[in-house]
Amino acid sequence: MKNLLQYFPNLNQEQKERFERLPGLYAEWNDKINVVSRKDIENLMERHVIHSLGIAKVLNFRPGTRILDVGTGGGFPGIPLAILFPECQFLLVDSIGKKIKVVNEVAQALGLENVKGQHVRAEQVEGQFHFVVSRAVTRMGNFYPWVKDKFMKQSNHSLKNGILYLKGGELDEELKESKLKRIKTYALSEHFKEEFFETKKVVYIPAQ
Numbered sequence: 442m443k444n445l446l447q448y449f450p451n452l453n454q455e456q457k458e459r460f461e462r463l464p465g466l467y468a469e470w471n472d473k474i475n476v477v478s479r480k481d482i483e484n485l486m487e488r489h490v491i492h493s494l495g496i497a498k499v500l501n502f503r504p505g506t507r508i509l510d511v512g513t514g515g516g517f518p519g520i521p522l523a524i525l526f527p528e529c530q531f532l533l534v535d536s537i538g539k540k541i542k543v544v545n546e547v548a549q550a551l552g553l554e555n556v557k558g559q560h561v562r563a564e565q566v567e568g569q570f571h572f573v574v575s576r577a578v579t580r581m582g583n584f585y586p587w588v589k590d591k592f593m594k595q596s597n598h599s600l601k602n603g604i605l606y607l608k609g610g611e612l613d614e615e616l617k618e619s620k621l622k623r624i625k626t627y628a629l630s631e632h633f634k635e636e637f638f639e640t641k642k643v644v645y646i647p648a649q
């Protein structure tokens with residue numbers, strides 16, 4: 442929690458309380474439905490919460506922004522972002538129903554009214570969004586076609602509507618193979634000092 446407060450010093454009391462409750466809630470739900478590895482439960486704040494919030498170091502979502510989290514698993518990056526941006530609307534989807542059960546239970550326990558978890562494959566999601574966020578789902582060349590028709594025309598940010606994807610390691614080959622244009626990468630090591638973030642990046646791909 443100390444690191445989170447250092448990296449995000451402007452949290453209000455409600456946000457602090459919600460973040461503080463996350464490790465306990467996930468430990469409790471993980472005992473019933475395994476959604477996060479045991480090792481990661483021990484490092485939940487760093488590896489899941491702060492990592493998810495890396496997207497907020499790239500873009501500060503304005504109130505009213507509609508965001509889709511594809512392949513959210515237990516709710517990452519969607520749940521931490523929804524706590525940070527309570528005036529934005531988040532749809533968190535996954536093709537595995539039990540993961541979405543955990544997402545909805547956690548959101549309900551925290552009183553997060555801006556989160557909806559839906560058991561659906563990415564390709565079948567209905568609706569339009571300003572941004573799509575994601576982590577650890579598939580290579581970009583597979584991912585982009587799933588979401589290409591889901592972007593709203595009107596943009597409300599300095600960055601055009603598009604994808605903000607949390608990736609690690611060597612990306613050049615994967616991004617080249619995707620044939621997508623105007624890709625930008627942002628190193629999280631510029632924001633977070635822990636070793637875990639050394640190779641972590643946010644990849645931004647504008648809708649095209």
Ligand SMILES: C[S@@+](CC[C@H](N)C(=O)[O-])C[C@H]1O[C@@H](n2cnc3c(N)ncnc32)[C@H](O)[C@@H]1O
Pocket residue numbers: 511512513514515516517518534535536537540561562563564575576577578
């Ligand atoms: C490795 S997990 C990552 C979960 C979460 N994003 C995280 O970083 O903790 C990948 C998730 O993507 C989901 N997934 C894979 N293909 C999908 C698809 N076509 N539509 C929706 N979810 C999908 C899987 O069910 C799984 O929960």
